[in-house]
Amino acid sequence: MAVAQDWELDGAFAVRALIVDDEPLARHGVVLRLRKFKDVEIVGECADGRSAVQRILERSPDVVFLDIQMPGMDGFEVLRALPAERLPAIIFLTAYQQHVLRAFDVHALHYLLKPVDDMRFAAAVCRARDLIHSALKADMAQRVIKMLDRTTDQFASRFTVQAGSRIQIVIVDEVDWIGAAGDYVELHSNGRSYLLRETMSGLEQRLDPAKFIRIHRSRIVRSKGILELQSIENREFTLRLSDGSEHRSSRTYADRLERWLSSEGI
Template sequence: MRVLIVDDEPLARARLASLLQECGDVDVVGSVGDGEAALAVLAEVHPDLLLLDINMPGLDGKALAARLANRSRPVIVFCTAYEAHALHAFDLGAVDYLLKPVRVERLRDALKRAQQRLDSHQREPTGWLHARVHGEPVRMALDDVICLIAEEKYVVAHRRTDQLLLDDSLRQLEETYPEQLIRLHRNCLVPAHRLVGLKTMDDGRVLARLAGTEFSPEVSRRNLPTLRKLLRMG
């Protein structure tokens, strides 16, 4: 099981990481201090489980859980010093609620519950895009794409390590994956899971913050209200 630890206290993160070493088949794929940082790495580390604190600066644990509520992965186990949030936590779909200081026996039990929840869901289907390399057809997972940009006669799929030319137009891709691709501009689509925020420049332009890259494509005024609504809804 791939676990991402999200807690604003470094000592608490270190303790959880240490306890997880005693829990068998667990891989800690990240350790971050707030909800925004968690969103920024989700698309890169693909955790099965979040061990999530509630009271954190900025985007707190409950707000992050609300943004992820419609996903089958990652599942969430809250780790907090306060009992008062337990009812709301389960309303948000958490599989367990651990009180600090977390005991290893309770952590093992929470991991079993998390695995049962994961086993009850099939992995979400991955979209595939069709490209050509040296004239030969290849396919790539939509999850690996940073953004799709129309350039003259072609659509270029940008990944972390390379760029590939696609056979389909932006419109065809948008119609094929309406739930997975969102439009930033007339010449740019991005996978929905990549969008983590917006930033407004001094000159009034609005750029999209994308998980896994420093590249920030511009957002058109026409699409800006839709993107803001999507971010509010998670």
């Protein structure tokens, strides 16, 4: 369940901070430390990546204390979901392995190791304060983007879709099937549907072929969700998925479905 907490805003503060961590004690520790800085205002707390993206877009914080390891949507995915021009200053909170810390060092990004040391915390806040009030903020955003490019996966792990005035995050591994809808594709996940402005061919390139199969020019299905196949004729099938939906494959994409059947030992 998404957890987010808003704080009352006061225009007298110079630095607006958002805290993102799935551990309540970790968030509380950051809150207590930030209260020592009279020019820092806490504009919210988030316990997951999806609510963090929404809060950053809504509140435009100057600095975000961002945990890397979170279930569902990690800290890197939060940053990838944001437009480059909306990236705030970032102080990463991490207990990550050494090779990830080296990536931060290479790109001169601020991070705090858990458990957080008070002196390092104070130094990180001071650096962030200097950063947001200078021309270096855009340079920092570019360093974050370069670091994300180095750590990015080959295939998409989430989609960002616009739903009215809200931004929705759809986790790729939770998508049951995808259908063509004019100039859009329709993502079906956990009983809900989301419109994404993308072509089926373009979307297919972003999906891991080990997890998704295109069975028709207007259908892509998650392979783990296939429960039953019923042969029709001419190498065509009716597929029943775990969400209860049924889809017809076409001869054009028969080779892909047959390769999957073979890989499953069927």
